[in-house]
Amino acid sequence: MRRTILFYCLVFLFFPQLVSAKAWNIPPLPSPPLNEEVVMIFATKGRPNKDEIESQIKKLPSIRLRTLFTETFEGFSVRGKRKDLTCLSQAYRKITATYENNSFKVEEIKQSPLTIIGAERAQRYYDLKGNPLTGKRIKIGIIDTGIDYAHPDLRGNFSGGYDLVDRDSNPMETLKHEGKPTMHGTHVAGIIAANGQMKGVAPEAKIYAYRALGAGGSGTTEQVLAAIDQSVKDKMDIINLSLGSNINGPDLPISMALNHAVRKGIIAVTSNGNSGPNMWTVGTPGTATEAISVGASTSLIEVPYLSVGSSNNLIKLTPLIGSVKWKLIQSYPVKYIGLGKKSEALNVSGKIALVKRGELNFSEKVKNAEAAGAIAVIIFNNTKGNFQGKLEGKLNIPAMSISELDGKKMIREIKKSSLFVSTILKKEKDFIADFSSRGPVTMNWEIKPDITAPGVAIKSTIPNRSYMEMQGTSMAAPYIAGAAALIKQAHPNWNSNEIKAAIMNTATTLQNEKRMPYRVFEQGAGRINIDRAIRAETLVFPGSLTFGVLSKKYDKNKRNIIVKNMSKEMKQYHFELLKYNRSIDWKLPLPFTLKPGEKRILTIEAFIKRDFQNNAEMIDGRFLLVEKEEKIKIPYLLIKEKPSYPRIMGFSIVPGDQEGFLRYEVYLPMGAEEFGIALFDSSTLKFIEYLDVGRNIGPGMKENQVKIKNYPYINHLIVVSFARKNGQEDFLTHTINYK
Numbered sequence: 160m161r162r163t164i165l166f167y168c169l170v171f172l173f174f175p176q177l178v179s180a181k182a183w184n185i186p187p188l189p190s191p192p193l194n195e196e197v198v199m200i201f202a203t204k205g206r207p208n209k210d211e212i213e214s215q216i217k218k219l220p221s222i223r224l225r226t227l228f229t230e231t232f233e234g235f236s237v238r239g240k241r242k243d244l245t246c247l248s249q250a251y252r253k254i255t256a257t258y259e260n261n262s263f264k265v266e267e268i269k270q271s272p273l274t275i276i277g278a279e280r281a282q283r284y285y286d287l288k289g290n291p292l293t294g295k296r297i298k299i300g301i302i303d304t305g306i307d308y309a310h311p312d313l314r315g316n317f318s319g320g321y322d323l324v325d326r327d328s329n330p331m332e333t334l335k336h337e338g339k340p341t342m343h344g345t346h347v348a349g350i351i352a353a354n355g356q357m358k359g360v361a362p363e364a365k366i367y368a369y370r371a372l373g374a375g376g377s378g379t380t381e382q383v384l385a386a387i388d389q390s391v392k393d394k395m396d397i398i399n400l401s402l403g404s405n406i407n408g409p410d411l412p413i414s415m416a417l418n419h420a421v422r423k424g425i426i427a428v429t430s431n432g433n434s435g436p437n438m439w440t441v442g443t444p445g446t447a448t449e450a451i452s453v454g455a456s457t458s459l460i461e462v463p464y465l466s467v468g469s470s471n472n473l474i475k476l477t478p479l480i481g482s483v484k485w486k487l488i489q490s491y492p493v494k495y496i497g498l499g500k501k502s503e504a505l506n507v508s509g510k511i512a513l514v515k516r517g518e519l520n521f522s523e524k525v526k527n528a529e530a531a532g533a534i535a536v537i538i539f540n541n542t543k544g545n546f547q548g549k550l551e552g553k554l555n556i557p558a559m560s561i562s563e564l565d566g567k568k569m570i571r572e573i574k575k576s577s578l579f580v581s582t583i584l585k586k587e588k589d590f591i592a593d594f595s596s597r598g599p600v601t602m603n604w605e606i607k608p609d610i611t612a613p614g615v616a617i618k619s620t621i622p623n624r625s626y627m628e629m630q631g632t633s634m635a636a637p638y639i640a641g642a643a644a645l646i647k648q649a650h651p652n653w654n655s656n657e658i659k660a661a662i663m664n665t666a667t668t669l670q671n672e673k674r675m676p677y678r679v680f681e682q683g684a685g686r687i688n689i690d691r692a693i694r695a696e697t698l699v700f701p702g703s704l705t706f707g708v709l710s711k712k713y714d715k716n717k718r719n720i721i722v723k724n725m726s727k728e729m730k731q732y733h734f735e736l737l738k739y740n741r742s743i744d745w746k747l748p749l750p751f752t753l754k755p756g757e758k759r760i761l762t763i764e765a766f767i768k769r770d771f772q773n774n775a776e777m778i779d780g781r782f783l784l785v786e787k788e789e790k791i792k793i794p795y796l797l798i799k800e801k802p803s804y805p806r807i808m809g810f811s812i813v814p815g816d817q818e819g820f821l822r823y824e825v826y827l828p829m830g831a832e833e834f835g836i837a838l839f840d841s842s843t844l845k846f847i848e849y850l851d852v853g854r855n856i857g858p859g860m861k862e863n864q865v866k867i868k869n870y871p872y873i874n875h876l877i878v879v880s881f882a883r884k885n886g887q888e889d890f891l892t893h894t895i896n897y898k
Contacts, residue, residue: 193241194240194241194242195240195241195817195864196221197239197241197244197259198225198237198238198381199236199237199238199239199258199259199260200234200235200236200257200380201235201236201237201254201256201257201258202233202234202257202412203233203235203253203254203255204233204253204255205253206233207227207228207233207234207253209224209227212224212227212235215247215250215251216239216247219243222237222240222243222244222247223238223239224237225237225238226384228384228388228416230387230391230392231387231417231419231420232387232415232419236260236381258380258412259380259824259860260380275459275613276360276638276642276687276688277687277691278642278645280690281645281693292649292693293362293364293648294352294360294361294363294364294641294648295363296365296648297397297647298318298364298367298393298394298396298397299351299352299364299367299395299396299397299399299641300320300367300368301348301351301366301368301637302369302383302386302387302399303347303348303370303371303372303399303402304332304344304370304372304373304376305322305331305332305341305345305368306330306345306368307332307342307345307620307621307623308331308368310349311355311356311624312349312353312356312620313345313348313354313620315355316352316354316363316365316366317366317367318365318366319367319368320367320370321368321386323370323378323382324370324378324382325370330368330370332344332370333373333375338373338374338375339374339376340374340622341372341373341374341375343372343376343633344368344370345620345622346619346621346627346629347401347633348366348620348637349619350617350619350637350638351364351399351637351640351641351644352366352641353620357618357619357620359637360637360640360644360645361641361644364641364644367393367395369386369389369398370386371402380412383400383402383413383444384416387416387417388416390425391420391423391425395425396425396647397427397428397647398420398425398426398427398640399428399429399640400429400444400636401430401631401632401636401637402430403429403431403432404443404809405432406443406808406809406826406860407441407442407600407601407805407808408446408601408828409446409447409448409601409603410602410859411860413443413444414446414447414448417447417450418449418450420449421450421656424654426655427449428450428451428637428640429450429451429452429453429636430452430631430633430635430636431445431453431454431455431595431607431632431635432445432632433455433547433595433632433633435544435591435592435593435594435597436544436591436593436597437543438598438599438680438804439598440597441596441597441598441600441608445596445632446600446605448603448605449656451610451639451643451659451662452607452609452683453611453612453635453636454595454608454610454632454682454683455594455595455611455612455614455630455635456590456591456611456613456614456669456682456686457588457590457591457592457613458613458615458616458617459587459588460586460587460588460615460616461587462586463476463485463559463582463584464476464582464583465580465581465582466582466583467572467580473583475561475565476537476559476560476561477547477559477560477593477594478558478630479538479547479548479549479558479559480627480628480629480630481549481550481554481627482558483555483557485535485559486557487534487557487582488582490580490581491510491511491534491579491580491581492509492510492577492579493510493511493537493569493578494507494510494511494512494573495513495569495570495573496513497514498514498515498517498518498519499515499519499524499528499536499538500518500519500527501530503527504527504528504531504533505531507531507533508531508532508533510532510534511533511534511536512535512537513539514536514538515566516540517541520551521548521550521558522550522551524536526554529556534556535557535558535559536557536559537559537560537561537566537569538560539560539562539563539565539569540560540561540562542563543564544562544563545593546560547560547594547631589686590671590672591669591682592614592615594630594632595608595614595632595635595681596608596632597680598681599680599777599796601828601829602828602829603705604705604708604798605703606680606683606703606705607680607683609659609662610639610662610663610666610683610684610687611669611683611686611687612635612636612686612687613634614630614633614635615634616628616630617634619634639687642662643658643662645693646692646693650693657698657700659700659702660700660701660702661692661693661698662684662692662702663683663684663702664684664699664791664792665688665695666683666684666686666688667685667686667688668682668685669682669685679703679779679780679781679795679796680796683703684702684703684792684794695725696724696725696789697723697724697725697726697784697786698722698723699720699722699723699791700720700723703793703794703795703796704720704763704793704794704795704796705718705795705796706798708798709765709797709798714766714767715764715766716764716765717746717763717764718762718763719760719761719763720761720762720763721758721761722753722758722759723757723758723759724753724754724755724758725756728755729752729754730752730753730787731752731787732751732752732784732785733785735783736780736783737780737781737782737792740780742768742769743765743766743768743778744766745764746764748761748763763782765795775799776798776799776802777796777799778796778797779794779796779797780794780795781793781794782795801886804828804829805828805889806828806882806883806884806888806889807825807826807834807880807881807889807891808826808828810825810826810893811823811825812824812836812878812880812893812895813895815864819866820866820867821850821864821865821878821895822864822865823836823850823851823862823863823864823878824860824861824862825861825862825880825882825891826859826861827856827858827882829884830855830857830859830884831855831883831884832855832883832884833852833881833882833883834851834853834854834856834882835851835880835881836849836850836851836852836878836879837849837879837880838850838867838876838877838878839876839877839878839879840876841875841877842875847867847869848868848869850865850878851863875895876895877892877893878893878894879891880892880893
């Protein structure tokens with residue numbers, strides 16, 4: 160969660176002990192309750208042996224074996240009391256690592272833009288047998304919320320699957336009587352392989368549903384791991400995971416499982432996350448090295464902008480999922496109505512209601528404004544950046560989101576005088592969506608996303624024979640899964656690395672509104688070009704190169720790259736730099752020749768000649784591999800010694816399993832020299848106590864359950880977690896209603 164400026168000004172002013180670690184009086188770390196029942200995942204040395212595991216847990220009465228993971232992640236999950244799980248981890252020598260059962264969710268935020276990404280041309284491409292490319296006989300596993308396999312556009316392609324939530328063979332979306340209904344998996348399935356009123360990228364592919372996310376679109380590490388395992392057992396060609404978390408790390412079980420799945424021959428495609436536009440926002444499993452991580456771009460759409468104030472500032476409007484279209488073309492007055500409560504929605508008849516995010520859900524805010532006569536609602540964020548929202552139920556006025564900064568601009572204009580705004584419609588194509596998460600990945604500094612695809616205003620199938628526009632990297636990933644199916648059909652002998660290379664090597668480099676290329680950690684190789692990928696005659700893999708940390712003068716590093724001639728002719732190649740940087744010198748391979756089918760391993764070496772210019776934290780760019788008129792762009796990245804990656808992420812805190820306790824999870828990408836969680840009274844901002852503190856903590860996920868000393872006197876809490884490493888200190892906040 161991102162901090163608010165006001166809150167931190169107060170914290171720094173009144174509680175300097177949060178900033179100065181020297182003032183801490185650090186107590187020993189408390190232990191979580193020994194009798195708390197939890198699900199734990201254990202990695203094992205080699206394949207897990209069921210009989211052996213059961214003989215171990217017989218001695219520990221509270222433990223029950225749940226799932227064996229054998230295909231992509233070797234280990235097992237159990238449920239039991241913490242004290243018994245600790246005994247098991249110590250007694251069973253084949254256990255190599257222990258993981259919490261973390262939570263994952265769907266990445267929420269017109270007709271499929273098949274023409275833009277070259278899908279229609281690709282579908283007309285004929286192989287040697289004279290068959291059109293439609294994904295026929297390719298098996299695609301969709302690890303998601305399930306699929307409405309009765310939908311007329313999907314029922315012909317649905318071929319089976321499994322429900323990892325209810326543990327049965329019926330992977331239907333969550334229905335209303337089962338909890339909060341879902342539609343996400345059905346929408347993803349339609350983009351990949353709809354074959355009816357709507358056509359997907361691979362309309363004759365076989366789709367399999369693995370329901371790993373239940374009511375409301377939430378699931379756990381255990382469920383997603385089990386789904387990946389099952390997809391390998393079922394011999395999927397491709398799996399799509401349009402889901403994620405806010406943890407930027409390559410070392411979590413799902414990312415590792417995807418890497419193993421790819422090594423077994425599966426093409427793994429995953430969404431990159433919807434936490435952009437800042438750096439370091441990519442979340443697992445979009446951080447998996449071997450998977451294809453997908454960011455979101457715009458297709459050809461008309462985007463509404465507001466012209467605001469005398470300076471005619473333009474503010475981009477992002478529709479909430481489920482909103483009616485914005486059709487306001489005249490000039491309209493705007494009124495700020497706070498949080499949009501019924502008591503605040505006054506005098507807005509015939510006006511646009513400007514509302515702040517928070518306290519009420521989006522639908523309640525819009526309903527209150529609509530009931531008061533508003534013609535539209537604009538909700539601005541209460542933290543930095545823009546956001547995605549979803550409406551529930553039928554609403555008759557458009558609802559849009561804008562950033563906190565833009566919301567405050569509009570409020571300033573309203574305070575000056577009555578504010579009138581007019582709409583300007585801009586046609587946009589091939590821009591990176593603001594919400595699309597950016598890289599790079601912490602710890603290994605890899606470039607993610609690998610590729611981008613359309614993810615804005617995507618119309619696809621939803622349950623009950625219906626269709627809806629949605630947006631997010633969740634919608635971009637299935638375009639790549641469908642593209643992989645067409646490539647696989649055209650080239651059945653290509654392996655997963657070669658198909659990933661074809662997708663990346665032939666991408667179109669995207670440019671921002673200033674006609675400057677987006678940086679490689681924003682777009683990866685660029686936007687998918689399916690028809691070019693299918694016709695690729697040279698493959699380069701990996702499709703991008705990360706040289707790691709190189710900041711001191713004379714530092715150097717090298718990376719190997721494979722070039723393979725896929726054509727039937729001899730080819731001559733040479734490397735070029737697309738753009739010169741004064742800080743780096745390169746040692747590129749000499750020109751070379753490859754026979755048909757031949758491949759060669761080559762080495763590229765980078766040298767630091769001087770300090771990074773303008774205090775840059777990283778240097779990125781693209782190499783060119785040239786063969787006559789063919790030019791393959793290869794993104795690269797170098798990282799400064801102490802980059803400003805987030806020192807803390809993935810923080811969540813909830814009431815514990817016993818009265819007076821709080822339970823938290825937090826991820827420290829590179830560990831922390833100092834770490835702590837402080838509690839404040841939300842009404843007075845009075846410092847209450849440190850919930851937990853520590854020094855020199857290793858990297859990875861941390862969790863604990865701690866008793867609050869001052870529990871009887873607390874109603875509402877503001878919780879501040881902070882971590883310090885290499886001179887940078889980062890904070891995350893959470894508000895909790897404890898009683």
